[in-house]
Structure formats: structure tokens, C-alpha cells
Amino acid sequence: MAIELLAPAGNGAAVRAAVQSGADAVYIGGKSFGARRAAQNFTADEIKEQTDYCHLYGVKVHVTVNTLVKQREIGELQTFVKELNDARVDALIVQDLGAAEIIKNTCPDLTLHASTQMSVTTADEVKELARLGFSRVVLARELSRGEIENICRMSPIEIEVFVHGAICQCYSGKCLMSSILGGRSGNRGSCAQPCRLPYELCEGHKSLKNGYLLSPKDMALIDELGTLKRMGVTSLKIEGRLKRAEYVSAVVGVYRKYLDLLEEHGDTKVTKEDMQILTDAFSRSGFTDGYFKNKLGADMMSYASPSGTGDTKYTRDIEERCAENANVRKIGVDITGTLKLGSPLEVNFSDGEGRRVRAVGTLKSEKAVNAPLGADRLKAQLLKLGSTPFLCRDISVTADKGVTLPIKEINAVRRKAAEMLADVRVKREKGRVNDYAVPSCERETPAKIELAAYVTTDEQRRAAEEAGIKVERFRPFSGTLNVCNSLTVDYLSKNGVVTLSPELNLREIEELLRYTNAETEVIAYGRMPLMVMKNCPVNAQGKCQNGKQVYSLRDRKRRVMPIICEGERGKCKAVLLNSVPIYMADKAEDIKRLKINCVRLLFTVENFSQCVKIIDEYKRAFADGEKLDAPPENTFTRGHFYRGVT
Numbered sequence: 001m002a003i004e005l006l007a008p009a010g011n012g013a014a015v016r017a018a019v020q021s022g023a024d025a026v027y028i029g030g031k032s033f034g035a036r037r038a039a040q041n042f043t044a045d046e047i048k049e050q051t052d053y054c055h056l057y058g059v060k061v062h063v064t065v066n067t068l069v070k071q072r073e074i075g076e077l078q079t080f081v082k083e084l085n086d087a088r089v090d091a092l093i094v095q096d097l098g099a100a101e102i103i104k105n106t107c108p109d110l111t112l113h114a115s116t117q118m119s120v121t122t123a124d125e126v127k128e129l130a131r132l133g134f135s136r137v138v139l140a141r142e143l144s145r146g147e148i149e150n151i152c153r154m155s156p157i158e159i160e161v162f163v164h165g166a167i168c169q170c171y172s173g174k175c176l177m178s179s180i181l182g183g184r185s186g187n188r189g190s191c192a193q194p195c196r197l198p199y200e201l202c203e204g205h206k207s208l209k210n211g212y213l214l215s216p217k218d219m220a221l222i223d224e225l226g227t228l229k230r231m232g233v234t235s236l237k238i239e240g241r242l243k244r245a246e247y248v249s250a251v252v253g254v255y256r257k258y259l260d261l262l263e264e265h266g267d268t269k270v271t272k273e274d275m276q277i278l279t280d281a282f283s284r285s286g287f288t289d290g291y292f293k294n295k296l297g298a299d300m301m302s303y304a305s306p307s308g309t310g311d312t313k314y315t316r317d318i319e320e321r322c323a324e325n326a327n328v329r330k331i332g333v334d335i336t337g338t339l340k341l342g343s344p345l346e347v348n349f350s351d352g353e354g355r356r357v358r359a360v361g362t363l364k365s366e367k368a369v370n371a372p373l374g375a376d377r378l379k380a381q382l383l384k385l386g387s388t389p390f391l392c393r394d395i396s397v398t399a400d401k402g403v404t405l406p407i408k409e410i411n412a413v414r415r416k417a418a419e420m421l422a423d424v425r426v427k428r429e430k431g432r433v434n435d436y437a438v439p440s441c442e443r444e445t446p447a448k449i450e451l452a453a454y455v456t457t458d459e460q461r462r463a464a465e466e467a468g469i470k471v472e473r474f475r476p477f478s479g480t481l482n483v484c485n486s487l488t489v490d491y492l493s494k495n496g497v498v499t500l501s502p503e504l505n506l507r508e509i510e511e512l513l514r515y516t517n518a519e520t521e522v523i524a525y526g527r528m529p530l531m532v533m534k535n536c537p538v539n540a541q542g543k544c545q546n547g548k549q550v551y552s553l554r555d556r557k558r559r560v561m562p563i564i565c566e567g568e569r570g571k572c573k574a575v576l577l578n579s580v581p582i583y584m585a586d587k588a589e590d591i592k593r594l595k596i597n598c599v600r601l602l603f604t605v606e607n608f609s610q611c612v613k614i615i616d617e618y619k620r621a622f623a624d625g626e627k628l629d630a631p632p633e634n635t636f637t638r639g640h641f642y643r644g645v646t
Contacts (some may be wrong), residue, residue: 003228004235005259006062006160007252008244011144012040013322017249018059018605020321020328022256025060027093029241032318033073034064035095036241039188051087052426057387058353064241066115068187068484069099069500071512074438078106084108094185095173098487102436104133109431111135113632116162117173117187120148123154130157138237140221141167142534144294149231158234161219164251164278167240167291169195169214170531170576171426173482176502176531180637182580185503185645188271188481196306200554201537211303211518213537213553213571220287222280225258226267243282246314249321250281277315296535313557330391333421335380337367339399345413347382348563349421351394357424359417362411368404375399381410400517405550406437407567432483438486440515443595449622450598452521456564460603467619476575476600477566484508486515493518497598502528502582505644509594519597524584526602527577528639530561536574537563544569549605562605577604583636585614586628588621590641 007018008026018026018558028050029041042050051061063084066121069077077099083597084092092110094100095117103110113136114120114129121140129137136158139148143161168175177194179185184192195214200207219239220641221228225570236259238251254274261268279286290300336348344361352554365373379397440591449626453464464471483489489512492498500509514521538544538551545565553564559579565572581602584591591599598626599622603611620626630636 002263003225003233003259004060005252005255006235006237007248008165008238008240008243009050009248010036010041010240011245013245014044014052014241014243014323015113016324017245017322017327017436018252019057019253020055020326022260022329023059023252024064025090025235026054026585027062027237027241030084031066033069033077033080033099033189035186035189036068038242043346044080044087047089048087051089055088055426055428056422057331058425062093062113062265063089063092064115065092065099066095066117067189068185068482068503069096069102071485071515072508073101074485077454078436079101080577081107081110082433085431085433087327088334088430089138094134095130095297096482096484096488097491098207098485098489100132100134101487101491102438102439105434105436106120107431107433113160114138115173116140119171119173121591121637123151126155126157127234129239130155131617136160136234138162140171142291143170145224145227145231145265145292146290147293148228151234155232159232160235160237161228162239163224163228163236164220164255165282166284167216167218167219167239167288169533169537171477171534171536172530174477175530176528177479177576179503179598180227180528180530180639180643183643183645187501188645189645194555195531198522198556201344201541202203202552202554202560203543203550205587207554208543209541212306213301213303214531215284215302215306216300216535217284217286217288217302219289219291219328220283220290221289222255222258222270222278224289224292225255225262230264240282240527245322247281250277250314250316253318253321254278263448280313284308290535296539300535301540305512311455325387327387327617329389331389331425332389332393333396335382335392337378337395337397337399339378339397339403339405341365341367341400341403345405345410346578349390349416349417351425351582355421355424357417358422359413359420361405361413361633363405363409363511365400365403365405365601368402371404372402373404381407382413382414384414385418388415390418394610405484409447438515441517443513443517445595446527446597449596449617450521451590451601451615451622453601453603453611454523454526455603455611457603458610459604459608463608464601464603464616467612467615469601469615474604475566476532477573481523481529484512486512488514489518489520497521499600503640504646506590506641508592508644509596513595521598521600522594523582523587523639524589524591524599525582526600526606526620527562528602529575530540532576533574533576535571536565538565538574539572545572564604575604578637580635581635582639582641583631584638584641585636586630587641588618588625588628592622 007023
């Protein structure tokens, strides 16, 4: 089975460019619920129009529904999903598990693909998503060749991987940097890309490195197509819904060329000329395959500049594939024409994929007085497919001797047959639609709010245990902080208390809790993780924390953001923390009104005595009801409890 080439499209021109350049599928977004809100995107009517266009050429359409969904947005999501069902799109790309449940209950025939925003990195996660009804998983971009191969071998469903375009320094779906620093959430499609700004790596107070330390080069796996196919990958995904149509056409065209060569010859080697086309389309200081080959470090990064360095030169071929009336890609058809004396012309078109149409004219043929029409002349007229998307593969024409028919009539029947076949190719059955509403509940007020802690060091654990509060190891990679609606809460509640998203404000939390009785908690103290990184910025400079916390990043506003690490040396995952902690002990009454079950304290860089002090303050505020004063200005943040995110 041929491997799928999946192209991005942020507007109509990009859709045409993708299709005409040889994409097997495109992914697009609507005006809401997509992780690229800055793209032009499409209205419901435009999605239907673009889907019909793609289906005409046999190209599938996947729609991004890959943002986190808040409780109040569930009705809007259902309306959008019904519109996508009406448009007969081929799949929805979803991040939010609650959103997936809503989709399944509203339009059960829609196909679900798990977004890379889910940060799927293991075969067990793939199997669980298969159990939940997903038919495909888009793997995290940070996986190595061996990790991808292992997942493909064990996966019961399709696997999709990114092969070209921009990558993030942070695992997708685990980045809160734009959200916490600026209120624009990457999980909600509004990332401000603070990772593309300059930073300074510090060891204590000593400066080690300046530059764009969180800005990776773009990915390019064009040389790995044979490997990916042999591993069993189903779909190869190109990033770029924010990029223009010329980029889409150039990149898709190159990948299409080498996928076709792979099918013909079993393997390929990309030429310098074609690599230059990819570079000219867009690159950041060249390309990287560091994640795939597990070669992390400075070579993956674009330290000098976060911007594209391509010359944006495009060949005439690319320009033709991007044109408004582009029709480079043709659909092969078999044509038969029959003209009998005294009968109208009959024309049959067949696309070789089981679709066949029959068009019959309105005028009857007559016996020719002078020059008869003849089979050759009839064939010549039927071959004039012109600006249609069709190209004749084979034609068979029979005509009685001595008959004639106006050329205008022959052209009309040919056009009618072409239009009929186009309509048949576009036609898809609409899936079922159910009435579904999330049931509300009367949430019980907990007898008391429990106090618990996440810790990263042994002395933090000792402080929590001596204070008599529940304590767990903080696992920033495996723990989920993307819970924004009651359906996600209910799914995760089988594993115990559920931590709500730090991107929800108090009003949104209160609204969510009207729809679930599951045990929930909020992080009310601590430096929130801004990024979880496989390519450690410390290790990239030849340094290592060695189990301590000595390194940090300093931004243009002189904010110092600590870096902590999880895992063994050389294989650790680095976590970038906020410069100041959330503090809510003096606002305890606001949290108590939520009917939350647990208040979680997140300890990362705090020492033993600092932990003891914080635990004592939160005990006094939440257990004893003592009114506390806020800490000194600029030493803390309220997180999103009062502001929320867009």
C-alpha cells in the first residue's frame, strides 16, 4: 500500500497548490477549534467547497479540531462538528479527549485522528487511543527512528508522522510558555511563539550563551522516505498552514516526486537541486533530522536567527500549480461514444475506480446530405477535454455510416458527461447525527479541601511528609495539565483525582464542575512548567545539571526562568519553569467556593525551609480559614485564576 502524503493548507490557494502538486490528503482548519488561529482558515461553506474540490481529485480532507475545549464551548463544538459532517470531510484531528467523546456522541461516523498535540510517544498510548475510537495517531515530532518503528510494529491503528517543516522546542501540547507569559495559549491556537525570541543561558549569575536558544531548525526527512515506508508509517505530514501556497506547492512537489520514485525503484537519493528547492521554499539555517536520528544538541538549533533564510525562488512549474485556474493534475478516464442513425449521441465516462456515468444528447442524428460526421471526427471532438480535470486514457467510438450531428451538440454531451463524472466523484454519504447533551449534576461540597504536593527533590518530599500532606513525585512529561471540560475529567478520573488545566480561570472552573462529581484539584502554588524539552538547552552547550538546579534562561525583560531536568544524563527531559510561582493562599476563599477537592502545591526549586513555610501558609489559609496577606509585589503571579487565556 502506498504511503500517504499529507499537505497543509491555510487558504484556498494553498489547497489548490497541494492538490495540483500531488498531495494524497490535505489538512485544513475552520474559523474555530484549530491550533493555527492566525491562518486564514475556512468558513463552513468554504470547507464544503474545498472538500468537494479535493474529493474530485481523490484527495482526502482532514480538519483540525485540535484545541482544548472549555465547558461553555461544547455547544459551539457540536455545531461545528455537524457542519463538518455535512461537508463529508474524511477525518477530524483532535487533541482534547473530551472533545473526542463529544464528537463520537454527536456524529458517530466521523473518523478521529489523534493530534500531535496529545504528545503520544508510546505504543501503550496508541493502543489506548485505538480503544477510544481513534483510527490514526499523529506521533510526537520528538521521537527517534527506533521509537517510531517500535510503535508502528505494535500499533493496531494507522500512524502518521511529521516529515517536513517547523518543529517546536517543547513537546506539542505541553507548552504553556506563550500562555503564562502573555495570555495567548498554544493549546487554544493562539501561540505567540516566545520560543523564537532571544534568551541568555546562565549558570548561576554567570552568562554562558546568548542567542535564539529555543529556536530549532526546520525538520526535513526527505532522505528517509524508504525507511519510513518500511517501518509501516501510514502518512507523511508536512507542516505549514501559516505558509503561502508557493511553499506548499514546492515542498509537496518534491516529496511527491521522491515518493513516486520510491514506488518505482524501491529507494531514492535526493538531488542537490531538489534540496535547494526545499531550502528556497523555507528553512531556518538549513534543516535538521536530529530527533529522528537521535542526534540532539546545538546542531538542531537556529541560534543566529529564528527567521527563514530561503530565497523564495520558485520555478515556472510551481507557479503553474499555484495558479487560480491550475489544472496540472489530471484524472484518467475511459471514454466510449455511440452514435446511431435517428438516435441521440450517447457518451460514457469511466474513471477506472468503479465510477461510470452515461450522458445522452437531446438531438437525434440525421442522414448526412453532404459530409458525414464519421467516427474519427466524433472521436476528435470527444477528446477535447480542455479545462476539465480529466485526461483520456482510452477511447472507443462507433458511429453509423452517413450520419451527422451538430458539433455544438457533441460538445454539449461531452461536457455533460464530464460534469456528471465530477459530481459522482465528489459525492459522499453523510454520517449520522445524534442529539446529545452533557448532563449536569448537583456537585457536593467536600467536607474539607485536601492539601497535597508535587515534589522534585528528596528534601521537598521530606518537608511534605513531615507536614502530614499527601506527596507525589512531579512528572512534567507524563502528567497532563490539559483538562478543560467535564468529559475529559470523567475519563481521567479512573486514575484518581484530576488536575484541572492551569489555563482555566475561576469562572471556567466553576462552570466545569457543574457537570462532574469526579474528584478534582488545582495547582494553587508553584512555578508552572513553561516547556518540556527533549533537546535540553543546557546539554546543547556541553553542560549538565548533574541532578542539581544551577542553570536558567534569562529573557529580554530580565526574567530568570529556572531549568530542571528529569531522567539520566544525556537522556534527560529538561523543564523550563516560570520566573515566579503562583501564590493563592491569600485568595483561599475564592478557591473554596469552587467545590474543589484538593489544592496542589508544586515544589520545583524550593529548599526544605521554603517548602515548610509555604505548606504552613496554605494549611492556615485552607484548613484554619486564616486570612493571609499577599507576598511582596513582583515575587508571585496569580496564574490564570483571574485572567484566563484566549
